[in-house]
Amino acid sequence: MSWQLFVQYDGGVYGVENLPVILVVEDDHLIQSVIEESLIDGRFEIVIASSGEDAVGLLDVSEGKYRAVVTDINFGRDKIDGWDVARRAREIDPDFPVVYMSGKDADHWASKGVPNSIMLAKPFAPAQLVTAVSQLLNTWTPPE
Amino acid sequence: MSWQLFVQYDGGVYGVENLPVILVVEDDHLIQSVIEESLIDGRFEIVIASSGEDAVGLLDVSEGKYRAVVTDINFGRDKIDGWDVARRAREIDPDFPVVYMSGKDADHWASKGVPNSIMLAKPFAPAQLVTAVSQLLNTWTPPE
Amino acid sequence: MSWQLFVQYDGGVYGVENLPVILVVEDDHLIQSVIEESLIDGRFEIVIASSGEDAVGLLDVSEGKYRAVVTDINFGRDKIDGWDVARRAREIDPDFPVVYMSGKDADHWASKGVPNSIMLAKPFAPAQLVTAVSQLLNTWTPPE
Amino acid sequence: MSWQLFVQYDGGVYGVENLPVILVVEDDHLIQSVIEESLIDGRFEIVIASSGEDAVGLLDVSEGKYRAVVTDINFGRDKIDGWDVARRAREIDPDFPVVYMSGKDADHWASKGVPNSIMLAKPFAPAQLVTAVSQLLNTWTPPE
Amino acid sequence: MSWQLFVQYDGGVYGVENLPVILVVEDDHLIQSVIEESLIDGRFEIVIASSGEDAVGLLDVSEGKYRAVVTDINFGRDKIDGWDVARRAREIDPDFPVVYMSGKDADHWASKGVPNSIMLAKPFAPAQLVTAVSQLLNTWTPPE
Amino acid sequence: MSWQLFVQYDGGVYGVENLPVILVVEDDHLIQSVIEESLIDGRFEIVIASSGEDAVGLLDVSEGKYRAVVTDINFGRDKIDGWDVARRAREIDPDFPVVYMSGKDADHWASKGVPNSIMLAKPFAPAQLVTAVSQLLNTWTPPE
Numbered sequence: 001m002s003w004q005l006f007v008q009y010d011g012g013v014y015g016v017e018n019l020p021v022i023l024v025v026e027d028d029h030l031i032q033s034v035i036e037e038s039l040i041d042g043r044f045e046i047v048i049a050s051s052g053e054d055a056v057g058l059l060d061v062s063e064g065k066y067r068a069v070v071t072d073i074n075f076g077r078d079k080i081d082g083w084d085v086a087r088r089a090r091e092i093d094p095d096f097p098v099v100y101m102s103g104k105d106a107d108h109w110a111s112k113g114v115p116n117s118i119m120l121a122k123p124f125a126p127a128q129l130v131t132a133v134s135q136l137l138n139t140w141t142p143p144e
Numbered sequence: 145m146s147w148q149l150f151v152q153y154d155g156g157v158y159g160v161e162n163l164p165v166i167l168v169v170e171d172d173h174l175i176q177s178v179i180e181e182s183l184i185d186g187r188f189e190i191v192i193a194s195s196g197e198d199a200v201g202l203l204d205v206s207e208g209k210y211r212a213v214v215t216d217i218n219f220g221r222d223k224i225d226g227w228d229v230a231r232r233a234r235e236i237d238p239d240f241p242v243v244y245m246s247g248k249d250a251d252h253w254a255s256k257g258v259p260n261s262i263m264l265a266k267p268f269a270p271a272q273l274v275t276a277v278s279q280l281l282n283t284w285t286p287p288e
Numbered sequence: 289m290s291w292q293l294f295v296q297y298d299g300g301v302y303g304v305e306n307l308p309v310i311l312v313v314e315d316d317h318l319i320q321s322v323i324e325e326s327l328i329d330g331r332f333e334i335v336i337a338s339s340g341e342d343a344v345g346l347l348d349v350s351e352g353k354y355r356a357v358v359t360d361i362n363f364g365r366d367k368i369d370g371w372d373v374a375r376r377a378r379e380i381d382p383d384f385p386v387v388y389m390s391g392k393d394a395d396h397w398a399s400k401g402v403p404n405s406i407m408l409a410k411p412f413a414p415a416q417l418v419t420a421v422s423q424l425l426n427t428w429t430p431p432e
Numbered sequence: 433m434s435w436q437l438f439v440q441y442d443g444g445v446y447g448v449e450n451l452p453v454i455l456v457v458e459d460d461h462l463i464q465s466v467i468e469e470s471l472i473d474g475r476f477e478i479v480i481a482s483s484g485e486d487a488v489g490l491l492d493v494s495e496g497k498y499r500a501v502v503t504d505i506n507f508g509r510d511k512i513d514g515w516d517v518a519r520r521a522r523e524i525d526p527d528f529p530v531v532y533m534s535g536k537d538a539d540h541w542a543s544k545g546v547p548n549s550i551m552l553a554k555p556f557a558p559a560q561l562v563t564a565v566s567q568l569l570n571t572w573t574p575p576e
Numbered sequence: 577m578s579w580q581l582f583v584q585y586d587g588g589v590y591g592v593e594n595l596p597v598i599l600v601v602e603d604d605h606l607i608q609s610v611i612e613e614s615l616i617d618g619r620f621e622i623v624i625a626s627s628g629e630d631a632v633g634l635l636d637v638s639e640g641k642y643r644a645v646v647t648d649i650n651f652g653r654d655k656i657d658g659w660d661v662a663r664r665a666r667e668i669d670p671d672f673p674v675v676y677m678s679g680k681d682a683d684h685w686a687s688k689g690v691p692n693s694i695m696l697a698k699p700f701a702p703a704q705l706v707t708a709v710s711q712l713l714n715t716w717t718p719p720e
Numbered sequence: 721m722s723w724q725l726f727v728q729y730d731g732g733v734y735g736v737e738n739l740p741v742i743l744v745v746e747d748d749h750l751i752q753s754v755i756e757e758s759l760i761d762g763r764f765e766i767v768i769a770s771s772g773e774d775a776v777g778l779l780d781v782s783e784g785k786y787r788a789v790v791t792d793i794n795f796g797r798d799k800i801d802g803w804d805v806a807r808r809a810r811e812i813d814p815d816f817p818v819v820y821m822s823g824k825d826a827d828h829w830a831s832k833g834v835p836n837s838i839m840l841a842k843p844f845a846p847a848q849l850v851t852a853v854s855q856l857l858n859t860w861t862p863p864e
Contacts, residue, residue, distance in 0.1 A: 018267040038619075042271030043182075087543045094542035095429070110526035111519045115545045118714050123594040127618030131710035134275035138262050141383070141429065162699040186703030187614075231399045238398035239861070254382035255375045257403045278707035282694050285815070285861065306555040326763075330559030331470075406858050411738040415762030419854035422563035426550050450843040474847030475758075527717070566851035570838050573671070573717065663831045670830035686814035687807045689835045 019045040022133060023062075025055040025071035025085055026101075035070065035101075038126035044133065052080030056088050068097035068133050073105040083112045090114050097136035099129070163189040166277060167206075169199040169215035169229055170245075179214065179245075182270035188277065196224030200232050212241035212277050217249040227256045234258050241280035243273070307333040310421060311350075313343040313359035313373055314389075323358065323389075326414035332421065340368030344376050356385035356421050361393040371400045378402050385424035387417070451477040454565060455494075457487040457503035457517055458533075467502065467533075470558035476565065484512030488520050500529035500565050505537040515544045522546050529568035531561070595621040598709060599638075601631040601647035601661055602677075611646065611677075614702035620709065628656030632664050644673035644709050649681040659688045666690050673712035675705070739765040742853060743782075745775040745791035745805055746821075755790065755821075758846035764853065772800030776808050788817035788853050793825040803832045810834050817856035819849070 022044050026032050032048055039046050047066070049055040052075050059066070069089050073082040082100055089096040098117035100109060106121040113119060118132045166188050170176045176192055183190050191210070193199040196219050203210070213233050217226040226244055233240040242261035244253060250265040257263060262276045310332050314320050320336055327334050335354070337343040340363050347354070357377050359370040370388055377384040386405035388397060394409035401407060406420045454476050458464050464480055471478050479498070481487040484507050491498070501521050503514040514532055521528040530549035532541060538553035545551060550564045598620050602608050608624055615622050623642070625631040628651050635642070645665050647658040658676055665672040674693035676685060682697035689695060694708045742764050746752050752768055759766050767786070769775040772795050779786070789809050791802035802820055809816040818837035820829060826841035833839060838852045 020267055020269050020272075043269040044271065090543035094539070107526070109547065111522035111546060113547045114543060115541065115547055115549060117547060120714065123596055124713070125596050125619040125710070127620065127706045128596075128710040128713055130271045131275055131707055132714050134269070134272045135279070135711070135714070137268070137272055138264065138276050138279070164699055164701050164704075187701040188703065234399035238395070251382070253403065255378035255402060258399060259397065259401045259403055259405060261403060274703045275707055278701070278704045279711070281700070281704055282696065282708050282711070308555055308557050308560075331557040332559065408858065411740055412857070413740050413763040413854070415764065415850045416740075416854040416857055418559045419563055419851055420858050422557070422560040423567070423855070423858070425556070425560055426552065426564050426567070452843055452845055452848075475845040476847065562847045563851055566845070566848040567855070569844070569848055570840065570852050570855070666831035670827070683814070685835065686816075687810035687834060690831060691829065691833045691835055691837060693835060 019043060020067040020137065021045045021047060021065055023047050023049060023055060023058060023066040023069045025049045025052065025069065025075075025082060027051060027072065027075050031072070034126065035129065038129050039070075039133070041126075042130040042134070044130075051075050052082065052085050055085045056080060059085075059089055059092055062092075064093075068099065068136060070099045070101065070129065070133065073100060073102040073108075083108075086114050086117065095141050097133070099132045099136065101129075163187060164211040164281065165189045165191060165209055167191050167193060167199060167202060167210040167213045169193045169196065169213065169219075169226060171195060171216065171219055175216070178270065179273065182273050183214075183277070185270075186274040186278070188274075195219050196226065196229050199229045200224060203229075203233055203236060206236075208237075212243065212280060214243045214245065214273065214277065217244060217246040217252075227252075230258050230261065239285050241277070243276045243280065245273075307331060308355040308425065309333045309335060309353055311335050311337060311343060311346060311354040311357045313337045313340065313357065313363075313370060315339060315360065315363055319360070322414065323417065326417050327358075327421070329414075330418040330422070332418075339363050340370065340373050343373045344368060347373075347377055347380060350380075352381075356387065356424060358387045358389065358417065358421065361388060361390040361396075371396075374402050374405065383429050385421070387420045387424065389417075451475060452499040452569065453477045453479060453497055455479050455481060455487060455490060455498040455501045457481045457484065457501065457507075457514060459483060459504065459507050463504075466558065467561065470561050471502075471565070473558075474562040474566070476562075483507050484514065484517050487517045488512060491517075491521055491524060494524075496525075500531065500568060502531045502533065502561065502565065505532060505534040505540075515540075518546050518549065527573050529565070531564045531568065533561075595619060596643040596713065597621045597623060597641055599623050599625060599631060599634060599642040599645045601625045601628065601645065601651075601658060603627060603648065603651055607648070610702065611705065614705050615646075615709070617702075618706040618710070620706075627651050628658065628661050631661045632656060635661075635665055635668060638668075640669075644675065644712060646675045646677065646705065646709065649676060649678040649684075659684075662690050662693065671717050673709070675708045675712065677705075739763060740787040740857065741765045741767060741785055743767050743769060743775060743778060743786040743789045745769045745772065745789065745795075745802060747771060747792065747795050751792070754846065755849065758849050759790075759853070761846075762850040762854070764850075771795050772802065772805050775805045776800060779805075779809055779812060782812075784813075788819065788856060790819045790821065790849065790853065793820060793822040793828075803828075806834050806837065815861050817853070819852045819856065821849075 022039055024035055024046050026035060027050050036046055049058055071082040071085050075081060086098045089098060098114055101120045103122040106119055109119040120128055120132060166183055168179055168190050170179060171194050180190055193202055215226040215229050219225060230242045233242060242258055243264060245264045247266040250263055253263040264272055264276060310327055312323055312334050314323060315338050324334055337346055359373050361370040363369060374386045377386060386402055387408060389408045391410040394407055397407040408416055408420060454471055456467050456478050458467060459482050468478055481490055503517050505514040507513060518530045521530060530546055531552060533552045535554040538551055541551040552560055552564060598615055600611055600622050602611060603626050612622055625634055647661050649658040651657060662674045665674060674690055675696060676693060677696045679698040682695050685695040696704055696708060742759055744755055744766050746755060747770050756766055769778055791805050793802040795801060806818045809818060818834055821840045823842040826839050829839040840848055840852060
């Protein structure tokens with residue numbers, strides 16, 4: 001029995017609706033595809049937001065739907081950036097796993113990133129993204 | 145040359161008998177399949193025990209055969225549970241890598257889990273399981 | 289101005305009632321004195337329980353009074369031991385900082401200890417105890 | 433020979449001018465005294481800034497003088513706060529060790545703190561402060 | 577759109593020339609194939625050196641080309657070994673990610689390895705190698 | 721009851737012969753005094769070797785006497801240096817805690833240090849030394 005079939009047809013214990021959902025914030029369609037394929041290959045479910053504004057809107061009504069956020073930094077002048085998205089996610093849940101992806105803005109992680117987050121400096125391999133999300137999810141903290 | 149063929153036909157340095165063997169303790173056949181496929185996809189070899197009793201029996205005669213244990217928690221009333229399996233594994237080898245998988249019992253990890261173990265709270269993605277096992281195996285401690 | 293006087297007379301922001309309180313579980317009076325002196329020297333306040341039964345009783349009515357527990361392991365046959373005390377503390381608060389102290393039982397930490405705890409194998413220096421408690425308290429987790 | 437005398441009279445290899453200098457940002461004189469005494473007891477040299485504005489001013493002309501910053505959070509309405517001070521320190525040096533101290537603002541660390549920083553939630557023992565600063569300084573990163 | 581096609585044909589943001597390049601030092605062709613397949617499956621680009629001498633030569637003229645080194649230990653009598661290769665890599669860049677692979681020499685990692693490196697003791701699963709490289713790359717340190 | 725008296729007169733559980741013994745390798749008498757005072761203040765017992773040759777000689781016949789080594793790097797031309805001392809300590813016990821102290825040689829730690837060691841770059845405060853030794857001793861690994 002293939003996993004793919006299991007996920008598609010059985011939909012039971014590990015069906016699509018039960019996989020951890022990752023919120024991906026990225027405005028470039030090509031990069032969206034790459035990230036999507038990597039995470040789906042690792043059997044995560046993903047929801048894509050194309051702007052910081054969309055991401056914050058989704059987080060505000062999420063009620064615990066998302067297990068992690070993977071965000072680009074720069075979405076254009078006067079726009080909510082990835083640093084803001086991560087801060088909003090942490091205001092909602094202080095333990096929220098955060099992965100940033102960036103090229104030229106990676107140097108600002110030390111001053112603008114949130115604690116216990118991971119910065120993937122471009123270029124990065126898709127395996128790094130899957131490992132980063134998994135590492136953060138695997139440090140389980142029981143809810144109090 | 146495909147890896148699969150290499151493993152199947154050459155059987156040399158990285159042949160099946162030489163891959164790290166993971167002991168998986170799980171009584172649900174569907175979940176067994178999912179775990180099996182994930183770990184085999186990462187090129188681990190696995191042995192499945194369907195109960196805590198079977199797992200402890202295998203560990204007691206293992207003589208170092210298994211490199212890690214991946215265990216569900218609850219196997220039914222009056223049965224050896226996953227917490228017990230992990231404690232037995234650590235009595236045999238204090239550095240034994242332990243990964244627990246659980247839904248409702250995940251909250252008890254902080255009080256019932258062993259040190260330096262990982263709890264995968266369901267739902268988790270197969271990539272998390274492969275990363276968890278790899279992370280624990282990659283903290284190499286030389287035998288004294 | 290000496291710190292000691294400040295703590296004794298001002299009693300303000302850092303007065304005795306405001307220092308972090310550590311629950312120490314130890315039945316040997318001589319060792320109690322050593323531990324007490326070390327922790328008070330680091331400006332912790334301490335409460336001493338002479339048995340596992342006393343410790344569990346204090347934890348059950350503590351309502352968040354204690355910030356960490358430092359416990360010996362063996363309190364005599366048929367008595368609640370240090371492993372049990374730690375598990376009870378973690379049932380009440382999954383993030384509760386736990387430090388064990390032991391000589392011959394230190395080897396059992398890998399199978400009987402709780403995750404993210406520290407085992408001080410005797411002989412240890414008082415500085416190790418102060419560092420152990422501080423390290424665990426310094427990994428701040430915001431309450432959710 | 434007492435250490436104190438050694439530091440005062442010999443002034444050699446470990447003389448006052450050679451100890452690591454910690455920048456402490458705190459506007460309450462009583463707490464300044466407590467922090468000062470703790471760090472000096474651990475043989476750190478300290479420089480105190482009474483506001484975020486002063487701290488940023490000192491950092492901007494420091495040329496590597498300070499080895500770490502220990503900062504309170506709230507210095508009054510419309511004032512530069514401790515979160516800002518830490519971000520400025522990290523813009524100057526991405527590896528700069530940062531320790532925050534706070535009571536009611538500690539909960540915001542997860543969204544407003546910088547990566548690899550430590551939050552000391554009040555009440556904390558002086559030993560925790562000395563351990564926090566030491567831990568951060570002890571993760572040596574060679575300059576490139 | 578498949579990832580493979582994307583990498584092969586688009587050659588854009590994530591094209592082959594933009595993937596992180598890993599230097600693999602291994603003299604056994606069969607093991608080279610296994611490592612190559614694992615890392616390429618995780619979308620890393622690799623360059624293979626068949627001896628320590630070749631590896632050091634490549635590192636000396638690399639100008640930051642390689643993001644990590646994965647090295648076997650023993651390349652024959654009187655030859656530059658993997659321990660030497662790693663030391664040379666760290667002289668060039670003190671933060672250079674290093675993964676060693678070894679069977680019988682794994683025990684010497686504690687005395688001959690460099691800080692913050694990972695030893696993969698044979699037999700290891702390909703997933704462990706991909707996780708090891710990803711873990712080291714994911715601890716981003718901004719250049720000063 | 722003062723601790724000092726307890727240690728001097730009772731000589732029981734925590735008597736001098738039972739404190740953890742740290743091997744300090746340092747040829748400058750002034751610095752020896754500073755280190756000695758810091759570690760004794762933290763209630764460690766210390767043995768001082770004035771050269772790398774002496775240190776290796778002591779380690780070779782130590783039979784587990786020392787719990788950690790604290791070593792300077794440079795002891796003069798053609799002499800065994802601190803890097804060598806640490807490697808010898810790790811050949812004897814792969815888990816041996818190692819702390820280096822250095823000024824100008826600190827930059828070489830990334831290429832010449834052993835895994836899981838700490839480099840104290842001068843100038844450092846005595847509190848950092850005590851914390852460094854305590855941190856390494858507190859990561860207890862049960863003997864197999």
